[in-house]
Amino acid sequence: xxxxxxxxxxxxxxxxxxxxxxxxxxxxxxxxxxxxxxxxxxxxxxxxxxxxxxxxxxxxxxxxxxxxxxxxxxxxxxxxxxxxxxxxxxxxxxxxxxxxxxxxxxxxxxxxxxxxxxxxxxxxxxxxxxxxxxxxxxxxxxxxxx
Ligand code: CMP
Numbered sequence: 294x295x296x297x298x299x300x301x302x303x304x305x306x307x308x309x310x311x312x313x314x315x316x317x318x319x320x321x322x323x324x325x326x327x328x329x330x331x332x333x334x335x336x337x338x339x340x341x342x343x344x345x346x347x348x349x350x351x352x353x354x355x356x357x358x359x360x361x362x363x364x365x366x367x368x369x370x371x372x373x374x375x376x377x378x379x380x381x382x383x384x385x386x387x388x389x390x391x392x393x394x395x396x397x398x399x400x401x402x403x404x405x406x407x408x409x410x411x412x413x414x415x416x417x418x419x420x421x422x423x424x425x426x427x428x429x430x431x432x433x434x435x436x437x438x439x
Contacts, residue, residue: 301331301372302379303425304387305414308366311335315404316369319413322400323373326386332372332426332435340364346428358409370429380422383415 306319323330338346343363350356375382388399392411395402405412416422426435 306369
């Protein structure tokens with residue numbers, strides 16, 4: 294495994310998209326977008342696990358809604374690699390947090406319904422990408438992606 298964290302980001306296909314049968318569609322968009330999948334698994338977070346993942350948002354008014362939703366069903370967690378900066382490339386492919394503001398051609402424009410249930414998550418920085426990948430994946434679960 295290389296240690297070029299700048300080329301890695303973390304993503305989630307959220308419970309609304311998994312429940313709605315969009316997992317394959319989102320993964321197609323990821324592959325067509327030129328990402329290599331370095332880690333991928335289906336999980337169902339407990340409320341405590343969702344609260345730990347989103348701890349940075351614990352003072353926000355939507356924290357309860359967010360963590361209840363994220364623990365409401367299975368989701369797919371992903372470690373994604375892309376040369377030249379995976380964090381920005383994945384955020385560009387996802388589109389704006391609020392799908393009503395997302396550009397045409399983005400995943401959220403195509404698959405998301407609301408700001409709370411917005412189909413996908415992506416890290417906002419290289420530092421958080423490394424922390425978020427480590428929250429969900431052991432080293433053995435990450436491959437070189439060739
Ligand atoms: P995500 O990228 O997973 O990171 C934090 C999440 O909080 C965000 O996507 C949204 O789904 C959610 N979020 C942000 N703003 C709101 C809001 N006003 N109401 C409900 N959820 C929100």
